[in-house]
Each structure stands twice: as C-alpha cells, then as structure tokens.
Amino acid sequence: MSIHPGTAAKRKAPGSNAPANPAKVRRRSPTRVNPALYLFPLPAVAVVAFFLVMPTLQAFQYAITDWNGFSAAFNYVGVDNFVRAFTKDSLFTNALTNNLKFVLLVVIAQTVFSLVLALLLTKNSRGSILLRALFFFPTILSSVSVAFIWKFIYDPNFGLANSVLRTVGVDGGAYLGNDAQALYWVAVTQVWFHSGQMMVVYIAGLQAIPRELYEAAEMDGANKWQQFKSITWPFVAPATSIVVAYTTVQSFKAFDLILGIAGNPPKAALDILSTRIYSTFANSEFGYAAAQSIIFMAMIALVTWLQRRLLRLTPKGD
Amino acid sequence: MSQISRRQAVALLGALGFGAAAAACAGPGGSTAPGGASGPAAPSTGAVTGKVSFAHWRGEDKAVFDELIKRFAAKHDGVEIAQDISTSNDYNAQALQKLRGGSIGDAFATFRGSQFKNFTEAGIYTELKDSKAVGNYQKGLLSAGRNGDSQLGLPYQVVFPMPMANVDLFDKAGAEIAPKNWDAFLGMCEKLASAGVIPISWPGGDVGNGGQLFNCMIANNAPVDDMCAQIEQGKLKCTDDWFLKMLGQYKDLAPFVQPNATGTAVEPAQNLFSQGKAAMLATGSYHIAAVRGLGAKFPIDLVFPNTTSDGNGKYEGAYNATFILGVNSASKNQAAAAAWIDFLSEPENAGYYANQTAQHVSVDKVEYTNPDLKRLSPWLQKKTALAARFQFNNLDVRNAVEASATAVISGTSPEQAAAAAQKIVDERL
Secondary structure, three states: OOOOHHHHHHOEOOOOOOEOOHHHHHOOOOOEEOOHHHHOOHHHHHHHHHHHHHHHHHHHHHOOEOOOOOOOOOOEOOOHHHHHHHHOOHHHHHHHHHHHHHHHHHHHHHHHHHHHHHHHOOOOOHHHHHHHHHHHHHHHOOHHHHHHHHHHHHOOOOOHHHHHHHHOOOOOOOHHHOOOOHHHHHHHHHHHHHHHHHHHHHHHHHHOOOHHHHHHHHHOOOOHHHHHHHHHHHHHHHHHHHHHHHHHHHHHOOHHHHHHHHOOOOOHHHOOHHHHHHHHHHOOOHHHHHHHHHHHHHHHHHHHHHHHHHHOOOOOOO | OOOEEHHHHHHHHHHHHHHHHHHHOOOOOOOOOOOOOOOOOOOOOOOOOEEEEEEEOOHHHHHHHHHHHHHHHHHOOOEEEEEEEOOHHHHHHHHHHHHHOOOOOOEEEEOOOHHHHHHHHOOOEOOOOOOOHHHHEOHHHOHHHEEOOEEOOEEEEEEOOOOEEEHHHHHHHOOOOOOOOHHHHHHHHHHHHHOOOEEEEOOOOOHHHHOOHHHHHHHOOOOOOOHHHHHHHOOOOOOOHHHHHHHHHHHHHHHHEOOOHHHOOHHHHHHHHHOOOEEEEOOOHHHHHHHHHOOOOOOEEEOOOOOOOOOOOOOOEEEEEEEEEEEEOOOOOHHHHHHHHHHHOOHHHHHHHHHHHOOEEOEOOOOOOOHHHHHHHHHHOOOEEEOHHHHOOOHHHHHHHHHHHHHHHOOOOHHHHHHHHHHHHHHHO
16 A cells, blocks of 8 residues: 555654654645546536637637638737727617616616515515516516517507507507617516516515514604615615616626517617627628627626625625 | 546646637638639539438428428439528528538528628539529529629529509509509509508518618619619718608608508518508518418509609619529538429429419429419519619618618608718718
C-alpha cells in the first residue's frame, strides 16, 4: 500500500518538535480524487460552453464585422455597427424607445395590478381560490396562443372589444391599427398574461405575515392604509423587488407576443429591440444584428442593475 | 482506475473552456459556402433513387404534393420524397442556413426577390438552363429565376397581386369591373359604396398582404420599370412627384376601405370579402383557395386599379412569378432532386398542382379545369407588370416604403409619409 506523500510530510520525526519538512507542510497538497467524479459536471459544462459561452463569444466577434451570415467573405469594421445603431438607424432607436416605453408601462401596471390582486385574494376562501385560479390561468397558456386570442379581441371588424362596444352604441377603435395606441394595447395583453404569475409571488409573501401583527394593529386603532404601510408593505417589499426585476426582463423580451400579435415584421409602432434584431438577421445583416444583440444584452443588465440599486427593497440586517 | 488531482481536473476544464473560446473565434461564415468562383454547375446525373428532401413553405399544398410524390415514386423505383415544410416567415429567416448543409432541401423553393438573391449569392443553386424542365416553361415567365446567363431557379407559380372582385356584387351595384382610369376606378368604388357594401377589404394590419396593393398602385405611376430597385439605390426618391401622386391616390382610397383598415389582419379581411360584405379583397389571386375555403360561392374576377388619368397606362395589371424551384448544390442526391423538378414541370403534373391549389403556373400548355383559374386565365395574356415590391432587396427599405401607403390611409399627409420613408431609405444607402 502506498503512503500518500502529503500525509507523510505532515508527520513529525519521533522525539522532535520541528516539522519534518516545513516547506512541504506549508504547501497545500493536492487532494487526489476519483476522476470519475469530475465527469459528472461535464455534460452541464459542455451544454453551457456550446450553447451559451460559444454563441456569446461569437456574437462579440460577429458584432465587429459586416458579415452577411452566408458568405465566407467579411470585413472587420470595429465599432461601426454600434455607432450605426445609435446614430444612423432610426428603426433601431425607434425600437429602443418603444421597448423602454413598453417596459415602463408593463412594470408599473403589472406590479400594481398583481399586488392588488394578491391583496384581494389572499384569503383562503373557496371564492378567492377560484378567482386565483382564473387569474393564474393565462400564465399556463403559450405566448403564441395569447397573441392570437388578443389579436382576435382587438380586431376592429370581428373582434370582441368592438362587438361589446357596439352593443352599447360606441364605435370602437382600430386598436393595433392606431400607431399612437398600439403599444398600450399590447402592454394590456402582456399585463393580462403575466399578472397571475406575479400575483402568486405576492400571495406567498402576504401569507408569511403573522396574523397577530394585524390583530395588534387593529387593537391600536390602525386603519387599513396604516396597516398596509406599516405591516404589509415591509413584508412584501422583497417580493416587489423580484416582481419588478422579473417583469423588466420579461417585457424586454416580449418577442413572441409582439410577433404573434403584430405579425412579422411588426410595424414600426410595435417594433421592440428583440423584433428589430430578428428583422436585422432576416435582412442578412448578421454582423449588425449581433451588435444590436450585445446592446440589448447590456441594456437589460444595466436596467436590472439600476433597479436593484434604486429600489433597495430588500430589508437589511435581520 | 488511475486518479487525477483537482489541479489536473481544473486544468482539463480550463483547456476545454479555452478550446470552446478558440472555436468561437473562428471566422464567421467559415469556408462552407457551397459553389465557388467557377459558377454553378448542372445537377449531377445518375440513378433516380434514394431519399429526396423537398423544402418549401406551402403547408396548404402538402396533400397535393403528396399525391404528386406518389405518382413520381410510381415512375421511379426506390425513390422517396419527403416534404420539409416551414412557415413562410421561418422559411425566410432560416431556410438558407438549413439548406447549406445539404441535409434538407435537395430540391427546394424560394421567394422571388431578396431571398432568391441571397440564395444565389450563397451558391445554393445548380444550373438548370440545360435541364429538361426549362423547355416546359413559358419563356417570358422564367426571368425571376435567372441570374445573368444562368437559369438557377424555375418560377413555378403565377399569381396576380391585384384586388379580387365579387362579380355578383359588382353586377348588383352596376359597377364597372374593368375601370379604364383612376376616376373610373373611384367611380366604381362610389357605386359599390352606394349599394351598401364596403368597396375594398384591405388587410392594412398585415404588412405582407397589405403591401400587395402597392404592386398595382406603382405600376403605371413610376417612370421606370425597376422603380423599387432605383429607390433602394437612391436614384429615385419617395419624395419625388410621381411617388407623392401615388400616395395621393392611396388617400383617395381611404374612404373606400373598411373602417379601421390599418388594424385589420388578413383573415378578417378575407372574411369580409367571402361573406359578401366587401366587394373587393385587395390582396391577390393567391387567396382564392382561402376565400373558397371560407365559403365564398360567388364568381371571382380581378380588378386592376389603373392609376392613369387617361387610361393609357403601360400595364393592364400586375403579376408575380414565384415559388422558384431549384436543386441544391450541396445535395448528395442531385440526380433524383433534378428529376423531381423535371416531373413537377411536366404540363400534366403542373396542371394537377394548379387545379388543385387554385394557382396558375408558369408551365406552358397547362389545361386549367378549376373554374376560378379558367375565369382568370385571360389575365395570363394581358400586359401585366412583374410585381415591383420584390425588387427591394433590403426588407427594411421595402417595409418603410410600403408603410408610407399605410400611413396615408390612416390619415398622415402624403408628404409626411414620403419623408418618413425616405429617411429610412437614406439611412440604408
């Protein structure tokens, strides 16, 4: 049986207080393990490397080329694609503006709406459980189905919205056909689609609040608003942080919903960053589309980071 | 089993990571582009056997192609053809990447315009000019598949991107189905509106289908036949008088399209027409099958919005030659793929395809038995302009230019709409 050198180095000579070899003792010996153990993470590492790391690195490389996606010939153009996006491409800046507007609309509306829903439906009565299920239902639908359902609702000729309005003698609008309003109507769809999911996050937070706090507050004469401000909000604030971050990323990437509801390509009033990137790829401008993707990625990272910094809704300390 | 240290394991993972990074840094495009400087070659010859992948986007034609595949297989022992069908959007975005490897799309179809150009530049096509198939086509309809001296693709379908008309409603309203000039066209719309129907059902909420009317509106307005190519190159401008005149004519149409037309998707627009609520559907003959599927029983004809004031326009209509068939240069079974294209191009088989799908074909000597095709066949002989919107190679430019018409219908002034479109064109020059 062989003796592990590390083990031998740690042994003292009999009758001596000095280490056998001080240098060896200080050096941390490598632990020898069965190599089979290292095989376990390999599939995950391979998947991450091939489907995340490599494409990301490639995107960075393509972003500085004028590659059209098909030919072997291309030129390195440095930061031209990035400069073009912000200075010579009004379709990109329009998509960026639309996207920021869409994110802002959805984040505010969805956060407020899902919190109100959660407050109304926290009780475990039969009625509120049914309503919770109803509000959660859209979440289990595919985004393409949601897009088609709402496309039908908004249709000016046969759609549900105008049909209902006509019964009360009101002429409905063009909804998605009205450039000034189209983004708002898609935001309504997005809020309807995801609020149930966010409601569940809030309900989980609300149900963790000890009932005794409310009982004590009532005994002290606190009204509902004071109870919300002093008890409910501090408890659900961390959940709000999660809801806002999640909703932000979700609304930045509302690609499938927009494409489903507005068609491909969407008109300028409904073009957001992800659909613009898709159009640029389809237009055989791979290098430029890669640069747009990097800007998109940076934008999401920046907005998410800013939110975390500005909201600071997670209570500190214990 | 020998053991390795943690350091060795980390080094191994690091090497793997470095390898991935290095692989990622390989030049884009690589050297896999098929074809080469020598130009396209004819498909290789040999036994017509083995598996052939036929890639296209017309899911609605699947059953018809299945029957044709059965007939083809009966003629050739051991040949098997599988249809690889994508949606048209996906096909536009991904087909080229899929076809380059040669594993799918031994035989394939492309859209006319930017897609055909991209495929040509990528060297996907083989040369078909000496093929048996070419001789079966009407010579004048092959140009959409030509690149220089090469005949790379065979445009299979002939469609008319012109408003379809419900002949019964026209008769009832006493409206002229072949207006000679713009005033006559507007007069016809007035009569239809007075008869209580929507004159034009226009899917303004659908960029692709809503844009087809543009082919008619621009045909006799533009000073040259390659007007869209020249707009894209900056030689003609959307702010030119002729273009503004055309946008003004779109403005004339606004009272005659259905309310909120800019928010109408293609299916509701088809419904308005097939239910007899609208007299015209401003998409094209390619929607005949869909309209019939929705229950339309009335006779259908085509109407050309002749935009001239004196009726002396160069063109009497617009057509498009599309669904361009080709044989993949990366295919390992070119002989069977080419035989399949030859088979589709025989008048009998092209006739079967046409009559079953209600699409005219560019193959010569085809007998049309479908009542709609028979009724519309005279249009094949008229002086029609090749649909201009497919001259655009940049899709952003095409969408921006066509969006100027949509903007005018929704109330923007022609000058403002034209300036907005020209801004996008200038950015892409």
